[in-house]
Amino acid sequence: MSSELPEIKYYERELNVRQIIEDSNLQDLDQALNICDLSSVERKYQLWKKLLPRIMPCYAVKCNDDPVLVKLLAELGAGFDCASKNELKLVLGFDVSPERIIFANPCRPVSHLDYAKENRVANGTVDNEFEVYKLHKHYPESNLIVRFKSEAKEAQCPLGDKFGCDADADATALMLLAKSLDLTVTGTSFHVGSGCSELEAYDRAIKKAKNIFKFGELLGYDMDFLDIGGGFPGSDDEKFQKIADIVNTSVEKHFPDERVQIIAEPGRYFVAAAFTLICKIHARREIRNEAGKLDTVMYYLNDGVYGSFNCILYDHQVVTAQHYLDDAENLPKFKSLIWGPSCDALDKISEDLRLPNLNRGDLLGFPNMGAYTMPIASPFNGFEIPKTLYFRAIQI
Template sequence: MKFSANEDCIQVIDETTNVVNIINELTMHGTTNNEDPFYIFDIGDVVKKHQSWIERMPRVIPHYAVKCNDNDVVLATLAALGTSFDCASKVEISKVLSLGVQPERIIYANPCKSKSSIIYAREVGVKTMTFDCDIELQKIKKLFPDANLVLRIRCEAEIAQCALGKKFGCDPVIEAPKLLKTARSLNLNVVGISFHVGSGCADFPIYRKALGFCKVLFMKAEELGYNLTIVDIGGGFPGDNDKSIDEVSIIINQSLEEYFPEKHVRVIAEPGRFYVASAFTLITNVHSKKNIYNPLSDEIESTMLYINDGVYASFNCLLYDHQIVKPKLLKDHSETEKTIKTTIFGPTCDALDEIIVGANMPESIDLGDFIYFENMGAYTLPVASPFNGFPLPKVYHFIERDMWQMVRSMIPVEANDRFIEDFIGKTIEIVSTTA
């Protein structure tokens, strides 16, 4: 296998492989600048996630949350597979529309929108959008009275990586019925109810509770003359490679059958990390090391490693997404090797740039060693900045040939030629087993 360090291509690999093999290929042959961090993006992992979603929740139409990871190849892959999208800004809407996605496949899921954003949505035909207060309704009435509105209620999980209720959503019991009446008085078209239990949810029964609120509001809306047709169950779905959606899908499917057995009700969701978390692996390099000595014995009692990516770039997920990252060493180390308390810092001159504290790691880790981190596809690259002058990681894309053939067979006919010939500006390269 000869994997090249070329961001501008998608490499189709003839053999079964894994990310570690590709990392070794890139680092051992000097095809990358080892002083800069980089990602390996397994496109096939996204496709497998899409298959898993369809198999486990066939009634729930996924609208990928663009804010989670707006990588061009991610969006193009999902667009080609027929996925819909959750956008929160003019730029996100524009980016998705540029892929040939019809505006009907977009929900503008930001309850608090600027005036210019509402006007833009109107001009490009994105009619479905959320709201959670009366002032937003007044704004929409003035700027886009023909919009299809989805009322966002608040129903938060007790355990979630990122709670959203303190910023978005209305109380489902007291505020929501009043807002439905306000929308009715303004002659606005409310078409559904939405909620978001929190990003990275670990309290799956909360979906049943939230769907119960939706059912009650559907009935209240009917009393006002509305015929609601959309239930948006938001995001919160796990995406790491050691997690699945089996448990949450059972709860959601059972709850939908209980509260919304009517097939005319369209059920959508806004998964983000589910699709991309495990598809991206970050590879970093140790550029500096500092040993901390016991002042009495003069023995090393801990060590500090400095790597080429940090909290101002990919590891912003530690601050904003409350993620727990797990370092893995590319170089083999004996299980019996002596370990030492290790703190890993990013490259900037800010002491806040701290990634791992007090981990037990092999004492022999040295300059030039590679440390990689799995499950780094969610809320990393979109928020990264080149603070202090350090470059952002490049992204290298690959897919196994068997998966590539399957993807081509899944793509709608009208999108197939573009996908093959010009996949979002990336050329297709075949990596042969004999290369």
């Protein structure tokens, strides 16, 4: 697979997006372009190991399944959170051992379980009795990780309505069922919600996990696996530091035994800040007030909510735009409404920006576009999804 991967260009000191735009002749292209800084991912990995040394990061592949990113994280030593057969196949294709993978989808098709069994991916989450019976029939050798519900009060994307059992009643019942079926339970997992803003939610969930461990041990299980899920920010290292402090304190208090393996499922943490999306303005329209004064400028870009900006609809992301005009600080700013290229009126990127008076052919850059963008993008209305250029620092 590696021989098919695209070229990586190298830079010194700092990635210069404006210089890349000039060198790539983007003014002549109608297709949007992603600029990926792989060194951003590497720096995030090093920061994780520094701040959360006991927690193994298992990258959530669904966040961005770009093979170049997956290969880099595999080489750095990360584990992986996979949700499907194809994600497993992608990760295993880079010689990642099955022990570094958690099949963290509590409701899996049988054919996907069969593939996991064939490749000895034993660790997988479960949150209901029907899945326990399915595992008993199709993969009885697997290690059951009981996923319980413990959501943050504030999260970008809550997950509790879909996944997770009640920590007090259901988790114990599932372990009793597994015991009666002679299945192996090795630990528990939770997810406070993607893009967590209530940082104390981690401590609350880790306390619940300790109680589940105690019950499992009463049943005779060797409970040695804790998955603290995701929710870590992708572009706010100060916030990540605060989360790390809370997690470290809670883990030290409730899981002091070093024999317990603790993992997490960071997705946006690794890749959000690594991507800058460059879009071209292919059309503009002016809205004037009754006195004829320019009130709002509408711009139409070559990417929209059916492409990379699907993150606005599905990930509740608020995007920011950068322009590349000279002497921009001294130019007057106007209320700007930005549309995507499709014929759907839902295809609105932003209506709250203030930008200089831009022209057709000018470029806009959108930082922090690496998470939950490209994997969901589609060529709706016949508009191409962006290509990606990859860069990496000679040394970081």
